[in-house]
Amino acid sequence: VYIQPKVNMETGAIIGGEALIRWRHPELGMISPMDFIPVIEKDGFIINVDVYVWNEAFKMLGRRQAAGKKVVPISVNISRLHAHQDDMVKCIRGMGIEHGVSPDLVGLEVTESGFSNNTTVLFERMQQLRDFGFSVHMDDFGKGHSTLTMLKNEPVDVIKLDRDFLRQIENAKNQVVVRNTVGMLNALDVHVIAEGVETQEQADFLIQCGCYDAQGFYYYRPMPMEEF
Ligand code: C2E
Ligand code: CA
Ligand code: CA
Numbered sequence: 001v002y003i004q005p006k007v008n009m010e011t012g013a014i015i016g017g018e019a020l021i022r023w024r025h026p027e028l029g030m031i032s033p034m035d036f037i038p039v040i041e042k043d044g045f046i047i048n049v050d051v052y053v054w055n056e057a058f059k060m061l062g063r064r065q066a067a068g069k070k071v072v073p074i075s076v077n078i079s080r081l082h083a084h085q086d087d088m089v090k091c092i093r094g095m096g097i098e099h100g101v102s103p104d105l106v107g108l109e110v111t112e113s114g115f116s117n118n119t120t121v122l123f124e125r126m127q128q129l130r131d132f133g134f135s136v137h138m139d140d141f142g143k144g145h146s147t148l149t150m151l152k153n154e155p156v157d158v159i160k161l162d163r164d165f166l167r168q169i170e171n172a173k174n175q176v177v178v179r180n181t182v183g184m185l186n187a188l189d190v191h192v193i194a195e196g197v198e199t200q201e202q203a204d205f206l207i208q209c210g211c212y213d214a215q216g217f218y219y220y221r222p223m224p225m226e227e228f
Contacts, residue, residue, distance in 0.1 A: 001056045003074065004222035006193060006215045009203045015213060016073040018109070019057045020222050021049055037079075046079045053077070054095055060225060061106070062099030075107030075137055080114035084121070089128050096132075103133030107158065111139045115154065126155040140195075142181065151188060159185055161211070163196025169205055182209040 003017040023031040040046045057074045064071045082088055096103050108129060115122060115138060126136045137158040142165055165178050185192045194206050197216030206214065 001053050001225055002222035003225055003228040004215055005220040005228065006213060007219045009197070009207055009212055009214050009219075012219075014072060014220075016075065016107070017228055018107075018215060018222075019053050019074055019076045019225075021053050022222075041079060041081060044081060047082050047085070050077065050079055050082050051091065054092065056225070058095045058099040058101050058106070061101045065102070065105075066100060071105055073105045073107055073135070075109050075135075077109045077139070078114070080111060083110050083114045083125070089125055089132075092129065092134065093132055096134075104135070107135045107137050109137045109139040109160070112141050112143055112162075114139075115150070119150075123153075123155050130155055130157065137193075151185075151190075156190060158191045158193060160215075161192060161194045166194065166196055166198070166202050169202050175205065178205070179209045182206070182211045186210050 002020045002022050004020060005014045006016040006018065007013060008015050021033050021037075023033070023036055025031050037046060037049075040049060054076050057076050061071055061074060078088070092106075092108070093103075095101075096106065108126075110122075110126070130136055135157040136155060137160055138154065138156045139160050140162045141159045142162040161178075161181070165174075165181070168174050169178065182192055191213070192211045193213040193215060194202075194211050195215050197203050197206065197214040197218045199218055202216075203214065203218060206212075
């Protein structure tokens with residue numbers, strides 16, 4: 001499990017991290033999750049992988065909390081398949097209790113597309129997790145699955161702007177889209193974080209728009225958990 005830091009772009013402070021799976025293959029070397037996750041999503045094995053990653057993240061947080069060391073919130077991914085499983089809430093809550101982790105240290109990332117089917121049950125599930133104190137993050141926002149009207153009642157604390165928003169940010173029309181999207185989300189009182197910040201120019205523009213937090217190669221790449 002690797003962790004990519006999330007930073008406050010104004011101060012450079014690390015405000016959290018995201019746990020991301022890696023596969024170190026004996027012959028093929030490091031295999032990207034983009035290559036193997038679509039495969040294990042088909043046969044459902046992704047559920048085992050998610051649980052493994054959650055457990056590693058909770059274990060690390062619990063160990064540091066118990067030792068009185070500095071902790072920042074870590075978010076984990078919940079695959080779309082998993083988000084629709086009945087026992088998902090129990091599983092996450094149970095892990096928090098087992099490892100003695102305060103729920104406010106754990107973010108749960110569900111992709112925008114995960115939110116868009118079977119909405120009612122999923123909304124209830126996410127709301128339950130929020131009631132327990134976990135925060136819910138909508139991942140890959142803007143990739144084109146949710147409708148803007150859904151935003152009014154979506155049970156999310158954080159929205160992660162998809163990396164696509166930052167492509168060709170020097171283009172005037174793209175700037176209008178980013179500025180107004182960030183403005184709308186701020187007005188709706190959801191925390192916005194930009195994904196895939198790779199340049200100083202992108203960072204400067206986002207700050208101008210009112211988006212202060214980011215996750216991107218310009219700051220840090222995902223790194224082994226110990227290094228984080
Ligand atoms: P994601 O959840 O959107 O995670 C962010 C991805 O963007 C990571 O790719 C990260 O390395 C990459 N990234 C971050 N900053 C930059 C940047 O500045 N430029 C570029 N080009 N890329 C950046 P990664 O680690 O390859 O993961 C890809 C996807 O695989 C993740 O996208 C997520 O959907 C999935 N994934 C990874 N780990 C897990 C897991 O444990 N469970 C589940 N269900 N999905 C996972
Ligand atoms: Ca994610
Ligand atoms: Ca994402």
